[in-house]
Amino acid sequence: MLGTAIIIFREVLEASLIIGLILAATRGVSGRMRWIGIGIGGGILGAIVLALVADKITSLADGMGQELMNASILFIAVVLLSWHLLWMKKHAIQISRDMRRIGSEVSSGSKEPIILAVIVGMAILREGSEAVIFLYGLALAGSTAADLTLGTVLGILGGVSAGTILYLGIARVPTGRLFQVSGWLILLLTAGMASQGASFLVQADVLPPLGYTLWDTSWLLSEQSLLGKILHILVGYVDRPMGIQVLFYAATVAIIALIMNMMGRAEARHRTEAATSH
Amino acid sequence: MQLRVIGLAFALALGLGNAALAAEKQFELTISGHRFHPETLEVPAGVKVKLIVHNKDNNYEEFHSDDLHREKVFAPKQSGVVIIGPLQAGSYGFMGEFHPDTAQGRVIAK
Numbered sequence: 001m002l003g004t005a006i007i008i009f010r011e012v013l014e015a016s017l018i019i020g021l022i023l024a025a026t027r028g029v030s031g032r033m034r035w036i037g038i039g040i041g042g043g044i045l046g047a048i049v050l051a052l053v054a055d056k057i058t059s060l061a062d063g064m065g066q067e068l069m070n071a072s073i074l075f076i077a078v079v080l081l082s083w084h085l086l087w088m089k090k091h092a093i094q095i096s097r098d099m100r101r102i103g104s105e106v107s108s109g110s111k112e113p114i115i116l117a118v119i120v121g122m123a124i125l126r127e128g129s130e131a132v133i134f135l136y137g138l139a140l141a142g143s144t145a146a147d148l149t150l151g152t153v154l155g156i157l158g159g160v161s162a163g164t165i166l167y168l169g170i171a172r173v174p175t176g177r178l179f180q181v182s183g184w185l186i187l188l189l190t191a192g193m194a195s196q197g198a199s200f201l202v203q204a205d206v207l208p209p210l211g212y213t214l215w216d217t218s219w220l221l222s223e224q225s226l227l228g229k230i231l232h233i234l235v236g237y238v239d240r241p242m243g244i245q246v247l248f249y250a251a252t253v254a255i256i257a258l259i260m261n262m263m264g265r266a267e268a269r270h271r272t273e274a275a276t277s278h
Numbered sequence: 279m280q281l282r283v284i285g286l287a288f289a290l291a292l293g294l295g296n297a298a299l300a301a302e303k304q305f306e307l308t309i310s311g312h313r314f315h316p317e318t319l320e321v322p323a324g325v326k327v328k329l330i331v332h333n334k335d336n337n338y339e340e341f342h343s344d345d346l347h348r349e350k351v352f353a354p355k356q357s358g359v360v361i362i363g364p365l366q367a368g369s370y371g372f373m374g375e376f377h378p379d380t381a382q383g384r385v386i387a388k
Contacts, residue, residue: 007376055353063359066350130340133351134376137338140354199347205361212347212365223344242347 001151004138008155011131014233015043016163018123021189021234022116024170025088025182031113039117043124050129051136067204070126074197077122080115081190082256085183087112089260092179093267162230183260185234191252192236195245202244210243302361303327309341309352310334312377323367323387329360339381343372346385363387 019036026032057065135148173181201207218239221228231237236249303322307329308315321327333339333352342349346362365387374381
């Protein structure tokens, strides 16, 4: 039962950290609680469906169906998270233009909460389907429903605690800095997902690894340790990365940071022009 | 006539290309009794290696290796391929994530 709880905890950890981070970073987006709830529900349903068809997916694409599916889920999340980051940047620019606006509530009708829902759903889909398969396997092997339920509940509680701790930790950041801090955290999360997606494409034999073990910091922090796993999820830490993972990571950070920087500078130019024309 | 020669050359090249792929070293890895057989796999370093995994158990198992950057779920009685490498010389651990107590193994690249 404890073994079940530990494995469920590991599978749930990724989703709960991501949800905790997104919740902390999006305070002020109206309707997000409802939509993130929908994302969680959809993710769980989707995980069950994926688990049911897992072996069929595996045999697709010359036996590489699972790898391609996992890579797709990750890259969809990368695209949506990038959209979210640019949207937040645009929103921050608009807020600072309008000094009279009191709260930073985003008017409803924006697509953003829906995007958040899909990101959350994607986060749950991958590891969630593994958790469902694992539980099904235990049931096949004769575990009682009581044992399974207890283990699962404990594991989920553990995962949710981790996500809550993260959320509360980020919530303590002073409001002035919150946008920057959460922005960087989400950027690193996105880059980590891109690098994971690249790893699945290598597994599918679609991309070259460009060298295994570009560096080895497992002596410093092993990915198997709890802290290592948390950092792996949050900022994409890998103790022995393939070259292509580093490439995708760096490229993601560079491209998104560049675009956000350009947006900021265009705004600064716009303001200088507006000021000097008076 | 020229088109036929080009077509034939192309087909030959494809065939040779496939032959090169088929020359990839292959190793069999069996999951049975929630253990890997063999538990230590010696593979050549510096080349791509194909692991043909057979899950002979009546239950699911996930081949998971952080060192090799591979994770793949296998249904009961399912077989599949995990391609690894080119690896630098060294030892790379893998495990059956659903039965971590018994399902452990290493790949030694030489």
